[in-house]
Amino acid sequence: MIVHTIKDLSNYYVINLLSDGLRNMTEVRLLENYHPDNKDNPANLFYILKHGRFTIGNYYVLENNGEYAGSAGWNRLDDTTALALVRAYIPLKFRTTYNMAKFILPKIIEESKDHQSIWITCNHYNKTIYDAFTNLSNGKSAGMFNQWPDNYKKFKPVGTKIVNNVLQYVAEYKRE
Amino acid sequence: MWLNIKENNMDTTLAEKIDFLKKAILELKGKSPDTITEDTKLLDIGIDSLDSVELQMYYEDVTGKQTADPTTPVTTVKHLINLMY
Numbered sequence: 188m189i190v191h192t193i194k195d196l197s198n199y200y201v202i203n204l205l206s207d208g209l210r211n212m213t214e215v216r217l218l219e220n221y222h223p224d225n226k227d228n229p230a231n232l233f234y235i236l237k238h239g240r241f242t243i244g245n246y247y248v249l250e251n252n253g254e255y256a257g258s259a260g261w262n263r264l265d266d267t268t269a270l271a272l273v274r275a276y277i278p279l280k281f282r283t284t285y286n287m288a289k290f291i292l293p294k295i296i297e298e299s300k301d302h303q304s305i306w307i308t309c310n311h312y313n314k315t316i317y318d319a320f321t322n323l324s325n326g327k328s329a330g331m332f333n334q335w336p337d338n339y340k341k342f343k344p345v346g347t348k349i350v351n352n353v354l355q356y357v358a359e360y361k362r363e
Numbered sequence: 364m365w366l367n368i369k370e371n372n373m374d375t376t377l378a379e380k381i382d383f384l385k386k387a388i389l390e391l392k393g394k395s396p397d398t399i400t401e402d403t404k405l406l407d408i409g410i411d412s413l414d415s416v417e418l419q420m421y422y423e424d425v426t427g428k429q430t431a432d433p434t435t436p437v438t439t440v441k442h443l444i445n446l447m448y
Contacts, residue, residue, distance in 0.1 A: 277411075279406070279409065279411070280406075282406060282411035282412065283405070283406055283411055283412050283438065285412070313413065315413060315416050315417040315420060316413060316416070318416075318420055319416050319420075327429070330416070330419040330420075330423075330429070330430040330431075330432060330433070330446070331412070331415040331416045331418075331419045331430075331433065331437060331446075332416050332419075333432045333433060334412065334433055334436065334437060335412065
């Protein structure tokens with residue numbers, strides 16, 4: 188697995204890899220935020236790459252045998268907090284392999300070390316992950332979540348916050 | 364409860380378990396695969412790790428029972444329903 192690191196649209200090879208991969212996505216509710224045809228939408232990945240969201244941060248693109256295998260980034264929220272797994276996507280073929288946790292999350296934790304806290308934010312579409320964090324922190328059976336890599340389990344649920352003007356469920360990793 | 368799950372696990376047939384799973388997938392994802400067998404791979408019917416967690420929570424909500432913590436990777440329908448019943 189190759190992990191490419193980008194901050195903007197300047198690396199043509201990686202942007203083409205990313206663009207070709209995301210062009211094949213079928214999840215209708217995600218098209219606005221990820222599909223390259225929607226690059227003029229301020230919420231779209233290619234728009235935020237172009238407009239400096241990752242100036243303090245990085246976006247990581249996974250390549251497996253020349254094929255796009257997923258991507259996610261981190262960026263500064265404020266002096267103390269970094270947002271993790273920003274614009275995260277894994278193609279169906281590569282899901283359940285936990286490549287995000289194996290290859291990207293460790294980089295995010297390391298490279299955002301100037302920030303005391305890292306937040307993974309969830310909206311109502313993926314609130315399940317927040318609920319899983321909650322079950323885990325309450326000592327309940329984590330069930331399927333137990334299979335997830337341990338670095339996810341460093342994050343603790345801290346409730347809802349307004350992040351980039353949107354109410355989000357937040358799981359926080361606080362450095363010692 | 365939208366599906367009658369018997370209290371005694373031993374009484375729940377494989378067909379009932381698979382029926383439960385199909386209806387749960389329909390409820391959660393808006394569509395359900397036509398055919399599921401014990402050997403069906405979860406990824407082949409569009410169920411990823413997040414969906415598995417979601418199905419587990421849905422099951423716990425519907426039945427009031429907790430699932431077991433898996434000790435081996437859950438990759439097929441059989442793995443999933445063995446934890447849920």
